[in-house]
Amino acid sequence: MIKKTLTTTVPAALVALALASAASAEIRIGASVSATGPAAFLGDPEAKTLEMLVEDLNAKGGINGEEVALVLYDDGGDANKARTFATRLIEDDEVQAIIGGSTTGTSMAILSVAEDAEIPFISLAGAIDIIDPVKPYTFKTPHTDRMACQKIFEDMQKRGIAKIGMISGTDGFGASMQAQCKEVAGDYGIEIAADETYDPKDADMTAQLTKIKNAEGVQAVLNPGFGQGPSIVTRNYKQLAIDLPLYQSHGVASDGFIELAGKDAAEGVRLPGTALLVAELLPEGDAQKPVVTAYKAAFEERTKTPVGTFGGYAHDAFLILTDAITRAGSTEPEAIRDAIEATKGLAGTTGVYAFTPEDHLGLDLSAFRMLEIKGGEWTLVE
């Protein structure tokens, strides 16, 4: 009796699952991003960007005349779920390549499945561990956290800053960048005199900032983090009238940040950003200008929200993948991988990519641009 109930309901549910994912197209691209959960701030624009780009591409006739199908899942930022979806994409949806992993945790989960199945995977997360050591099928589009730290410290060095305070979020993004910055600070002769953290859900950081303010000899403050934390830090910074340069990370490189922190509080804040935020300021002839302008216009028209770095990462991953599939003229995973490794001078929103079999990041420090907020607008430092 009991047996009968269960043996009929469970297979029925499984069959329903199978039906739900039945669809066929020649080129199948899978994606698992954190469209909900604590990393929704990253994953939501990524999902929207991918959906938009696939529609546009198919409206223009697809790749080499073939339609592209996108299978998109929301892993909620949970590595365990991301692994399940990666398995599903490969085994059940039979995709030829995967984009995704909004966070380092989910990327690490997806990459082990993708590597086992030998399916190309382009990660959207920051940590250097994803592509170092190089794995045959894994690539990534964002700069590493370490590069962000280096760019910031380079700028500090130019301004003669040698002693700083740090206030970092305890989420994956903030914690990872905090660790990387502490590692490379010495290379730039910078000493971290105060090292504070906050929970991503915190509503007030004046206690931590007061400690930093009172630390001996601090000349600037750096805030690795994303989401609402950095906006609150920036407001509290103004409230406490701390008169030192404030550096934010690429985690808040979006017009949304200026709006949330407030124009006054954000005045003078510097961060390493991408060309995306300063599309209009780029000189004619800049390789990134057409890409950046087109993406910004299309995304803002479609979603009515300002573009940010994270959506840009998804844009670039999609660009790299479709470019590689076009050149490969094949959807064999190995051919796609080889084509990605042969990518040269491909201008995306984040930078100009050039991959090799030894370099699966494809960007260097020059892709970062030091930006400063002046009068509520992004400007280029230099």
Added chain:
Amino acid sequence: MSEFLQFLFSGVTVGAVYALVALGFTIIYNASDVVNFAQGEFVMLGGMITWFAHAAGLPLPLAALIAIVATAALGVAINKLAIEPARGAPVVSLIIITIGASVFLQGAAQLVFDKQIHSFPAFSGDRPLRIGGATIQPQSLWVIGGALVVFAGLWLFFTRTLLGRAVLATSNNRLAAQLVGINTNFVMTLSFALSAGIGALAGVLATPITLTAYNVGIGFALKGFAGAMLGGMGNPKGALAGGFLIGLIEALTAGYLSSTYKEAAAFVVILLVLFFMPQGLFGRKSTERV
């Protein structure tokens, strides 16, 4: 000294929000013995609806009023549709029902609104006030004032009005209350409306400081719950004190010990209080029947 004062300001600002959430918990708990885990969602809705209405062009006070009334109505709906039909269910079931309501409201909020972070202007500007070398945002005074006014209002309501006494009577003994002619269903409806409205008010007051998004509710719920427990479940005085205390413990730990473990400090204190004085600081004796 100014450093200590700054930590204090930080603590009471955040603590006032927790206190408002804890007061919301208390009202529902008193009327129905239910701990409403969806309490944080009321705070989220207060902020999100106000932002949405304000962005749509309504003046801020009107937007805030709409948010509070709409959330209060939603509180009543939750009571009618989810809590009343489950009367007499075990504690575990009630916990899951209210968590289900919380998950449901989050799901609805991300569909109706969006998944971005939002804010709206502070009520009396952004210019911080300087007191004794420390600074505080004017909006903090609004939140603190809000918590105190709500507390005073509740105190008057429960001690000076017939209706308020009816609520207390219901919480003490539902059957006896019914026997003396109290409409306990109405008391329940009122409690949920009041609690949801106060939650939404917290959201309205705090959003210019804390910012808001569809998923901020659970954080407020946990801290508010902790505050209510610390003060003693079911006691408005305890809720007020407990909320402020949690905020202060966090700020002082961040200031003097470690900002990494400031969240931990709040929970360690709660565990200690539960171990050594299970009824909380101001709790009634033997609230849980064996």
Added chain:
Amino acid sequence: MPKLSAKSATLLVLAALIAVTPFFFPSGYYYRVGALIFVNGLAVTGIVILTGYAGQISLGHAGFAGIGGYACALAPTHLGLHPSLAVVLGAAISAVLAWLVGRPILRLKGYYLAVATLGFGILVAMVLNNERALTGGPDGIAVPDLGLRGLLKDWGLELTNGQFWYFFCGLVLLAGAWIALNLHQSPTGRALRALHGSEIAARTVGVDVARLKLQAFVISAVYASVAGSLVALQNKFITPDVAGFMHSIEMVTMAVLGGAGSVLGAIFGAGVLTLLPQALTVLAEYEQLVLGLVMMLVMIFLRDGLLPSILRKLRGTGE
């Protein structure tokens, strides 16, 4: 032929399900989903002992899953233990911790117990999240391979990764269910159920209530810990999410939704709540909405949980 006991029936149903369903699998992905159901089923069986048998609540059991999981990540690299022994170590640490924490906590009742366990779970998650040097922080940490699949291959039994974990987790779940069912019939089990009925009554007939509750708490912690270890070993990677508040809630919800009173019911609940998000991906936008609605509706209208209610309905309509 004598009628099958409830215990044998449950185990037979489980074993049959584990053995037969793979014949219906259209792709390798279903082995993964199956393995997840079994792991969740194992954790939830522990909740049956704590909540279903002894009537106590925990909103912090994911903390023990975190300890089990991180034991598998850390013990092999730092202590040189084989991953299988790391599972045992994790379970032992969880048991000791449960015993230490349980003594003061279990004096509390209802919501007080709920908040105390919740606080405990959050503290564990916080340590895993913040001690970056040891645990890798929020980005997670790699877990070594269990090595059993390779061993089986040498013995001539070649399984895909998905198949291996499906059957391995299935077997562990069977063992876990067997232990729980035996406990149910033992004198301890009877005493536990007496305790669930009325603590005072149990005490008057001479049941050592405090010790009994503690036993149930420790046993259920071991179940959660082993489940956490299995997740870590299977994924070869673990993040602090495994110890998170939402995971604790998920465990309790699975048990109560399916029917916390019986092992089979709870495992059924684990199955439903594991499959639901997978089935809802087609309407991902509505996932949370539907999940919240299901939680409320089941608890309001099917208070004993899904499985008992379904069974009653089937019996009611006559066989």
